[in-house]
Amino acid sequence: MGSTRYISSMGELTRKDNSLCFRKNNKNVYIPVENTKEIYCLSEVSINTKLLDFLSKNNIVVHFFNYYEGYSGTFYPKGQYNSGKLLVKQVEAFKENRLVIAKAFVKGIADNIYEVLYHYYRHDNGKIKDTLDWIKDFMPDNLDKATDIKMIMQVEGETWQRFYSEFKNILPEDFVMNKRVKRPPDNPINALISFGNTLLYAKTITAIYNTHLDQRISFLHEPSEGRFSLSLDVSEVFKPIIVFRTIFELVNKRQLQIAKHFDKNLNYCLLNEEGRNIFIKAFEERMETVFLQPKLKRKITYRTAIKLDCYKLIKFMLEGRKFKPFNLKEKM
Structure with missing residues (x-):
């Protein structure tokens, strides 16, 4: 892998x-x-x-x-990529441009959700049209009107909820969830989402470690003790592309089945070892998917795309270049 x-x-x-x-x-x-x-x-x-x-x-x-397939922590080699100059710029960006960067992340999330859903709409699934129309016509206006982080997070939350509401039109009935439950997940689809999000979060931690950014200073999520909040910001944009496309393919092709690949208890549901291995293999293959990045004019992977988003942030902080997270349609 x-x-x-x-x-x-x-x-x-x-x-x-x-x-x-x-x-x-x-x-x-x-x-x-x-x-x-x-x-x-x-x-x-x-x-x-x-x-x-x-x-x-x-x-x-x-x-x-941990036991519930949730993230516990990371061992970091000593900070060979520390940069005092960039740390100062990152703090300045948080103070002066937090809303601009947070809105860019939410716009990136919505654009990528749109592309993932549009794939199913294109294949004769007209029921998804209402959510596509909302993302295209109403979400940008709602985001523009947001004047603080709480309002921006509300727009993000509604975008995800509308996305989740379309699972009934994408997945077989036994995988449809009533609501998103995280700690611990209570049904198979929540188990898949939680596990996939956790793997992607850890991938993003590694990507950020290999830049000069500080993991603790985030823009969309509140900087908080006990977690790397910048990794939450950066990974959100890639969840529709990497986590959810992996889930949809594995479930719809019946490579993951409820009876064979999940351990269910009274209050939780987790992938068993065979299920985890199937998911990890597909997740890694998705991370290593190669595509042409038009601006660079060379082929890259999604793993590299995550790291490039970190460099886009750095260029925004140091050079004032516009920050636009990875866009699935544009491949950059």
Whole structure:
């Protein structure tokens, strides 16, 4: 799966000479360091300080997840990309241009939701037309009129709710949800959304780590203790493209099935290990999808597109260039 390694079983991760070694059930699985950029620990994994030092020297980011498949935290190598100059500019942008950047993120979310829905409308699903018309004709006006973050977030929230309301026209009946429930997810579609969003959030953390941006200073979401809020901002734009397109394809092609791939309990529903592996494979394939970026005149992946959005933010802060997040239709 490219530069990402997933560990989905309980075990111990250690350094073995100049390689990583994952030990489970008294068997060793070796992970080459050369092409590894990030590791996802999806189960209980034991580590030690010797390993952390080795990971730091090789600039490998490790993401940890809890029992409910939610994000717990990230091990960061020491901050080799810190920039005092950009930090000052990022704080200035938050103070002076927060609404401009937040509105750009919401416009990006809506544009990409539109493109994802339009694919199904084009394939003779006329029921989606009302939501498409609202995104095209009413959402921009509502966004323009927003004068503070709360109003901007309300426009974003309504956009997502209208998107969710169309799932009944896209997915088979047993996957349709009544409402979005996150912690913990309570039905199969909520489980898929939560897991996909968490994977994308971690991918975005890695992308931002490899720039000079500060994870803590965000624009759409409130900067808060205990989470990397800029990663929430940047990842939102890519959710329709990466998370939801992956979900729609896996469910509609019956590669994921409720009876086979989910563990259901009284208050929660989670992907089982087989279901997680199917989703991860499709998610990684989506991340590595190659397309022509017209401005650069070269082929890139969605992984690269996320990082390019970070650089767009940097150019806005340093050079005053207009910030426009990735647009699925324009491929840039």
